[in-house]
Amino acid sequence: MPSPGDKSDYVVGVDLGGTKVYTGIFDTRLTLIGTAKFSTKSSRGAEAVIHRIARCVQDAIDECDLSPKNIKAVGLGAPGTVDSETGRVVFAPNLAWENIPLQKQLEKILDLPVFVGNDCNLAMLGVHVHELKSKPRHVIGIFIGTGIGGGLILNGEPHTGANHAAGEIGHMVLQAGGPKCGCGNDGGLEALASRTAIFRRVQLGIKQGEKNLLTDMLGDDLKDLRSGDLRKAIRRGDKFVEKVVLDAAEYIGIAVGNLINIISPEMVVLGGGVIEALDDEMMPTIKKTALDHILPGTDKGIEIVSSKLGDHAGIVGGAVLARQAVK
Amino acid sequence: MPSPGDKSDYVVGVDLGGTKVYTGIFDTRLTLIGTAKFSTKSSRGAEAVIHRIARCVQDAIDECDLSPKNIKAVGLGAPGTVDSETGRVVFAPNLAWENIPLQKQLEKILDLPVFVGNDCNLAMLGVHVHELKSKPRHVIGIFIGTGIGGGLILNGEPHTGANHAAGEIGHMVLQAGGPKCGCGNDGGLEALASRTAIFRRVQLGIKQGEKNLLTDMLGDDLKDLRSGDLRKAIRRGDKFVEKVVLDAAEYIGIAVGNLINIISPEMVVLGGGVIEALDDEMMPTIKKTALDHILPGTDKGIEIVSSKLGDHAGIVGGAVLARQAVK
Numbered sequence: 085m086p087s088p089g090d091k092s093d094y095v096v097g098v099d100l101g102g103t104k105v106y107t108g109i110f111d112t113r114l115t116l117i118g119t120a121k122f123s124t125k126s127s128r129g130a131e132a133v134i135h136r137i138a139r140c141v142q143d144a145i146d147e148c149d150l151s152p153k154n155i156k157a158v159g160l161g162a163p164g165t166v167d168s169e170t171g172r173v174v175f176a177p178n179l180a181w182e183n184i185p186l187q188k189q190l191e192k193i194l195d196l197p198v199f200v201g202n203d204c205n206l207a208m209l210g211v212h213v214h215e216l217k218s219k220p221r222h223v224i225g226i227f228i229g230t231g232i233g234g235g236l237i238l239n240g241e242p243h244t245g246a247n248h249a250a251g252e253i254g255h256m257v258l259q260a261g262g263p264k265c266g267c268g269n270d271g272g273l274e275a276l277a278s279r280t281a282i283f284r285r286v287q288l289g290i291k292q293g294e295k296n297l298l299t300d301m302l303g304d305d306l307k308d309l310r311s312g313d314l315r316k317a318i319r320r321g322d323k324f325v326e327k328v329v330l331d332a333a334e335y336i337g338i339a340v341g342n343l344i345n346i347i348s349p350e351m352v353v354l355g356g357g358v359i360e361a362l363d364d365e366m367m368p369t370i371k372k373t374a375l376d377h378i379l380p381g382t383d384k385g386i387e388i389v390s391s392k393l394g395d396h397a398g399i400v401g402g403a404v405l406a407r408q409a410v411k
Numbered sequence: 412m413p414s415p416g417d418k419s420d421y422v423v424g425v426d427l428g429g430t431k432v433y434t435g436i437f438d439t440r441l442t443l444i445g446t447a448k449f450s451t452k453s454s455r456g457a458e459a460v461i462h463r464i465a466r467c468v469q470d471a472i473d474e475c476d477l478s479p480k481n482i483k484a485v486g487l488g489a490p491g492t493v494d495s496e497t498g499r500v501v502f503a504p505n506l507a508w509e510n511i512p513l514q515k516q517l518e519k520i521l522d523l524p525v526f527v528g529n530d531c532n533l534a535m536l537g538v539h540v541h542e543l544k545s546k547p548r549h550v551i552g553i554f555i556g557t558g559i560g561g562g563l564i565l566n567g568e569p570h571t572g573a574n575h576a577a578g579e580i581g582h583m584v585l586q587a588g589g590p591k592c593g594c595g596n597d598g599g600l601e602a603l604a605s606r607t608a609i610f611r612r613v614q615l616g617i618k619q620g621e622k623n624l625l626t627d628m629l630g631d632d633l634k635d636l637r638s639g640d641l642r643k644a645i646r647r648g649d650k651f652v653e654k655v656v657l658d659a660a661e662y663i664g665i666a667v668g669n670l671i672n673i674i675s676p677e678m679v680v681l682g683g684g685v686i687e688a689l690d691d692e693m694m695p696t697i698k699k700t701a702l703d704h705i706l707p708g709t710d711k712g713i714e715i716v717s718s719k720l721g722d723h724a725g726i727v728g729g730a731v732l733a734r735q736a737v738k
Contacts, residue, residue, distance in 0.1 A: 165708025175707040182707075222573050234673070238565060245675020246549050249709040252672035257665050257704065260586045269668070269704050338584050341596070345579035346561070346673070348572025377584065377596050380502040380509075381492025382576040 094150060095410075096141055096196075097210075097402030098160040099203060102126060102178030102230060105137050107144040108399035109155075114214050114407070116396065120144035126179045133179065134186065138193040158196055159406030161203035161398050162186060163231070165249045171200040174249075178231065199409045202244070203227075203398055205251050208235025209242050210401030211353050211391050222349040226253055227356035227397065228336065232274040236347070254278065258338055273339045277332040279358050283309055285328045297322040311361035318365055326365070333366040337373025340388060344378045355391035363390050421477060422737075423468055423523075424537075424729030425487040426530060429453060429505030429557060432464050434471040435726035436482075441541050441734070443723065447471035453506045460506065461513065465520040485523055486732030488530035488725050489513060490558070492576045498527040501576075505558065526736045529571070530554075530725055532578055535562025536569050537728030538680050538718050549676040553580055554683035554724065555663065559601040563674070581605065585665055600666045604659040606685050610636055612655045624649040638688035645692055653692070660693040664700025667715060671705045682718035690717050 094117075099106040105122045120143040122136050141158060145151065164176025171187020173179075190198045201209075208225035212218060223237040232254030236243040244250050254274035255265065262271025263281065275281055287306060290296055297317045298306060317325040340352050352374070359366065371388045378386070393400055421444075426433040432449045447470040449463050468485060472478065491503025498514020500506075517525045528536075535552035539545060550564040561580030563570040571577050581601035582592065589598025590608065602608055614633060617623055624644045625633060644652040667679050679701070686693065698715045705713070720727055 165706065236674075238570065243565065243674075245709075246677035246713075247675050247709050247711050249706065250673065250675035252675075252706050252709065255672045255704075255706055256669045258584055258587050260589075260662065260665055262587075335587065338587055342583045342669075343673070345582045346577065346670070347563075347570075348574050348577035348579075350573035377582075379492065379576065379579050379582055382572075382574050382579065384574050386573075 092154050092156075094148075094155050095403045095406035096144065096155055096158040097399035097404075097406065098137060098141060098158060099398030099402060100124070100137060100160055100162045101203070102163055105140045106395075106399055107140045108396070108403065109144050109148045109150065110400075110403040110407075114400065114403055116399070118144055118148035119399070120147055124179070130179070130181055130184045131189075134189050135193065138190060141194060152194065152196060155196055157406035157410045158190070158194065158198045159206065159402035159404065159409070160186070160190070160198060160200050161206035161402050162200055163203045163233070165247070166200050166202050168199070168201050168244065168248050171198065173200070197406075197410060199405050201401075201405055202233070202235070202248070202251065204233030205235040205242055205244060206401030206405055207355060207397035208237060208251070208353075208401070209404050210397045210399075211355065211393055212237045213404045214400050215391060215393055216351075216353075220349075220351045222347065223351045223353060224253075224343050224347060224349045225353045225355060225391075226336070226340070226343075228278060228354065228358040229356040230279050232278045232356075238347075253339065253343065256339055256342065258335055258342070273335060276335040277339075279311055282314070282328060282332050282358070285331075286314070286325060289324055289328065294324040296324045298325060311358050315361050315365060329362060329365055330369050333369035334373050336366070337370040338377055340370060340374035341377025344374065344382050344386060348382050350385060351387045351389065353389055353391050355393065355397050357395060359390050360394040419481050419483075421475075421482050422730045422733035423471065423482055423485040424726035424731075424733065425464060425468060425485060426725030426729060427451070427464060427487055427489045427506075428530070429490060432467045433722075433726055434467045435723070435730065436471050436475045436477065437727075437730040437734075441727065441730055443726070445471055445475035446726070447474055451506070457506070457508055457511045458516075461516050462520065465517060468521060479521065479523060482523055484733035484737045485517070485521065485525045486533065486729035486734075486736070487513070487517070487525060487527050488533035488729050489527055490530045490560070492574070493527050493529050495526070495528050495571065495575050498525065500527070524733075524737060526732050528728075528732055529560070529562070529575070529578065531560030532562040532569055532571060533728030533732055534682060534724035535564060535578070535680075535728065536731050537724045537726075538682065538720055539564045540731045541727050542718060542720055543678075543680075547676075547678045549674065550678045550680060551580075551670050551674060551676050552680045552682060552718075553663070553667070555605060555681065555685040556683040557606050559605045559683075565674075580666065580670065583666055583669065585662055585669070600662060603662040604666075606638055609641070609655060609659050609685070612658075613641070613652060616651055616655065621651040623651045625652060638685050642688050642692060656689060656692055657696050660696035661700050663693070664697040665704055667697060667701035668704025671701065671709050671713060675709050677712060678714045678716065680716055680718050682720065682724050684722060686717050687721040
């Protein structure tokens with residue numbers, strides 16, 4: 085292993101989301117030494133976004149007093165289906181991307197090796213390798229933010245399946261005929277329990293006259309509502325917000341139960357912005373509901389936990405991918 | 412490979428169900444050369460059932476003009492969670508079994524090596540090895556009969572997970588708050604689309620006065636109703652029965668869609684008595700619904716097919732397990 089002073093063995097992890105690009109520089113021990121954040125501006129089109137990603141990477145490198153020649157590789161998680169062999173984004177609805185050669189174009193701009201995977205698959209990889217030290221053999225990760233995605237570790241390795249598309253847990257139908265989802269699957273987990281779904285239910289309830297503390301905090305239009313505001317409202321005794329959040333936690337718990345019954349992992353890890361903000365509020369209900377739904381025999385030693393990596397899971401996963409690819 | 416005339420290299424496959432024990436004798440090429448069938452009589456308790464299994468195996472051996480010394484091993488699928496290392500049935504609700512040392516007791520009676528797995532995991536193994544020639548790397552099997560179970564082949568191998576309990580697809584909740592299931596999971600696939608669920612809906616509808624052809628065929632109490640009767644009624648133009656069967660097919664299609672989104676297999680195989688009887692009636696709706704529910708990117712090359720092994724999948728799977736274990 086190079087000494088910490090060795091300036092030629094860094095990797096970059098990039099978490100490309102529908103609203104922001106988040107980039108981190110990591111040393112050989114996967115310690116995060118600097119970050120940069122850009123808004124995505126997906127409405128400007130794929131080429132403009134790819135240039136923004138490149139600038140975000142360059143800014144993070146510069147922020148750490150490094151230059152591109154100190155970087156071994158870049159690992160990037162994209163919000164959609166990715167052909168990880170070619171680094172092509174097959175379909176990313178939140179970016180309105182179809183069949184974009186992201187790896188090739190980014191390599192051309194950065195003049196560095198780039199590796200691309202699905203954002204939640206990479207977040208799971210980051211959690212497995214960095215947080216769990218690669219110990220559990222079968223793990224399911226569920227990441228709850230604007231949308232809901234997942235990643236699977238089976239037999240100690242990421243499972244991406246026949247079409248590199250496994251882990252689309254957010255589109256699991258739990259309530260056939262239920263609320264509409266962007267993907268067309270009514271009653272899918274994302275339409276029931278993502279931040280978007282929770283905010284929609286909060287806003288609708290308030291419009292219908294539900295008593296709450298949020299409007300005192302943020303004004304009637306709930307401008308700039310964030311997951312953290314829900315936590316504050318609940319801690320101040322807001323029963324309406326608490327009910328909406330616990331309903332979402334119950335749906336997540338049912339999904340966790342389904343996944344345990346199907347895959348029989350030893351661990352389920354929950355992450356993403358919603359869990360980071362509402363860990364204490366949601367996790368007890370998620371765990372209880374999941375345990376209520378799993379069959380005897382699948383429950384032995386099962387652990388249902390929240391990730392400590394929080395919003396960093398994506399960039400850590402990107403860094404792990406880059407590190408594994410150039411090892 | 413021994414010549415077909417070699418009388419010392421046969422294996423036995425056993426499919427232990429809630430209502431019947433079905434046993435087959437297989438030669439080295441996995442050709443089925445004889446069978447025996449017993450009712451299970453689970454109400455008599457585990458010890459009596461295990462003796463019935465042994466007699467069913469002995470009858471099948473005798474039926475083929477063989478003796479136990481011609482048999483290498485017995486592979487048995489049990490309807491529940493099985494610790495395949497010890498051959499212990501951890502939990503089998505349809506038999507009212509908990510923690511039964513099936514392998515040990517059966518070996519003692521038969522004086523032959525016995526290997527035990529979950530019935531649907533073994534049916535999937537049988538379909539994969541014998542029908543699909545072990546070609547697809549990632550396959551999901553769904554077996555629809557009195558209950559609904561499943562099996563996973565991932566990276567070319569059976570995936571049974573951390574607790575040997577993977578594949579409990581029947582208990583996937585698809586309709587949170589929906590019809591009750593024996594397992595306690597309301598709105599699970601089994602409660603929506605198993606033979607039991609279909610028959611229940613047919614009987615309820617007829618009680619409520621739905622026009623149908625079944626009562627002409629079987630009498631008002633629908634005595635001895637079988638899946639094949641539903642097929643006959645539909646082919647004679649029974650719109651009520653057709654609707655019930657297509658509703659079930661739609662739920663199965665949603666489940667198939669969920670599983671493809673989660674696991675990204677290259678193939679989903681449907682089997683079991685209900686599919687065997689209602690293949691032409693159900694498969695088009697199952698396929699269409701599944702394809703409507705999967706995300707772009709997971710659909711490339713995906714095949715959704717019915718197994719040709721029909722009711723034999725379980726005993727073939729048992730035979731494959733026995734063959735692999737003593738190879």
